[in-house]
Amino acid sequence: MMLLWLAFAMLLLPALWLLILPLRRATAVAAAQRDVEANDRTAEQNVAIYQRRLASLEAARDRGDIDDARFEEDRLELERSLLEDTERLRRAPLKAAGAGKRLVPVVMVLVVIASVAWYRLEGAEGDLALYAVQQEVMSDPEASLPELIRRLEAQAARQPENPKVWRALFPLYRDSGRVAEADATLTRLLELEGRQPWLLAELAQLRYFAAGRKLTPEVQALVDETLAEAPGEPTVLGLLGIEAFEQGDYEAAIDHWRRAIAGMQDPNAAEALRQGIRVAQQRLGVSPEAAESGAGLRVEVRLAPELEGRVPDTTTVFVVARDMAGELPPLAVTRVTVGELPLTVTLDDGDAMAPMARLSQVEQARLVVRVSPSGQATPQPGDLMGRRDAVPVGEADGEPAQVMIDRVVE
Template identity: 75%
Template sequence: MTLLWIALAVLVLPALWLLVTPLRRAASVSAAQRDVEANDRTTQQNLAIYRRRLASLEAAHERGDIDAARLEEDRLELERSLLEDTEHLERAPLKPAGSGKPAVPVVMVAVVLAGAFWYHHEGADGDLALYRVQQEVANDPNASLPVLIQRLEEQADRQPDNPNVWRSLFPLYRDSGRIDEATRALERLVELEGRQPWLLAELAQIRYFAAGREMTGEVQALVDEVLASEPAQPTVLGMLGIEAFESGDYQTAIDHWRRAIAGMDNPNTAEALREGIRVAQQRLGIDPEEADPAVAEGPGIPVRVRLADDLAGRLEGDTAVFVVARDLAGELPPLAVVRARLADLPMTVVLDDADAMAPMARLSQVDQARLMVRVSRSGQATPQPGDLVGTLEGVAVGDTDREPVEVVIDRVVE
């Protein structure tokens, strides 16, 4: 910030110099003007012209060319013309050269104060503070993602009405798996910037995944609002494709994902959707289109899930089952999520990039993952007492044609 004020001062100095420049030249300009007025011979010239014309009129009268009445009329006209010419030559007395000096410092101070006031209201000092924090963390070898989030949260406390602060915090919360904080950041952005379609689309998507990929009434209302103003919004179309895929409507999922790709400028997200299209086509029993050569079999994890015998019968068969893959450090959102029913167990599923919750957190980004299978009594993604769980650590991500790893649901959440 100090450098900013130094730069602003450097810019103000030329403006102040221009303000005092006329005052510095005032003495020479005043002297030149006095000299011009002292040597002005316009009046003498006008009198000489008047005398010549009057002599000419009198000579014409003597010759008999004009009578006395005409002579008197023309003479009055000459006198009127002379008065008009000399009237415009009257000048106000010159003021002293230094008469404006007291006003100059007042104007200079006013210029500086007006500039500072304008910048305070219209400038981007908050964004500069935000940028400085990001640069400090980026240049600190000991900094980490939690440190960056903490520093940005401090900025959010200092400037809660700056949308760029919340725009910076949202993806960090989301990528760290802090879904509640990410949702609040998005809601604050909507308050500050209005109900823009892309913001509502992000809010709908994060609430959809927070609800365990369930199209709740709240999510559906956001989707309807977005599509009413922007029918080709790619984030919403991608989410609708996931919903259709989960319900087994693979053709609708393909249609939604194709439309989403057409309006998408993120190549990684587009590639993930193409992979989803390929999987949906396979489940429809058709070969992937040759027009999508970039889609290829990605790395993943084949998983066999079963329920421990001593836990059988504790919950109903339609209870939701979530098969989740996460990074070992737990810093990213779930890398892959598959939803099933308890009645489907035992079952074998393949987790890959098509099951990603967010485009920036995919299974192909890691070499090993931690698997967690949870039978959710509430049907929600958030763990609740009474849920059944099973975990498996350090599972390699690789060829999906290998022998499945087994995860046994053998514990009850207290």
């Protein structure tokens, strides 16, 4: 943290120098202005012009071109014009070159105070303190999980409005079995960040297991609220799969878990759900090998050159196979990232989202590939998309069908 403040001080030095710079130049500027005013001959030129015009008026009167009344009128106009020109040339006396220099230190102090106050209000000092604590504990070979939790709890007391502190505490409470503290942490996060679907899903899962794997009315309300905002939220779908499995509804469990895998980013969690799917298939009397063999599609996905660089490499790409009539749920779904393209993926019955809709049920499929910056399974404006219709479904090791991502969803 000391290095940070030293860096801020180094940045403030040029700003303070710019405040002092006008004073250093003030003497030279004042001398130049005095020279300009001393050598100014504008007033003399105005008087000479007045005298020439007055002489012309007198000559015109003597020749009889104008009468005395017209002469007096024009002479008064000349005098008025001369007075106005002279008035405009009047200058206020120059102040001393050092005038106002006492105000500069005051302004410098105010700049420093305002900068520090602004950073404390809008800066990331709290995040840096949190990061420093985490790095310090992790680099200590004698540090322990309770020590990390204690240090983070101290940070939570110092900066209770920082959601990142509570985000760091939640998994530590959860994984160490401190359910009440984990629940309170999620509740605090909901207060700070609003009722976001992923927070509601985590709270629903925590209370589901705390209730002994029972879908209580309180947990059901959280599940319903989450699905209303994010129908593909993987944590809640995984929870519903567990509940269906516990109730012996293995087809529903498989359906929920496959949908959860489609929106899941953690490969370890996805593999755990695949294991659960295999167990559910065995309970149904279907061997996993039989369920995942047979008809399939190999899909070669490419991004059009004109769209390259439009989204980060970590952006999610959904590869989806659907029936030609569009009457069934997706027959197969897999998820990759833009950085992996170009890529050839294999879709088969193991990638189905529901037991009643699988690739082996159709002879032709429609392939839809969508790049989703939001990571949502439902299309959003700005998504990139590619499509290919009437692709024959054959052996999973057949020739790949090429799909080019070449247009933007409006």
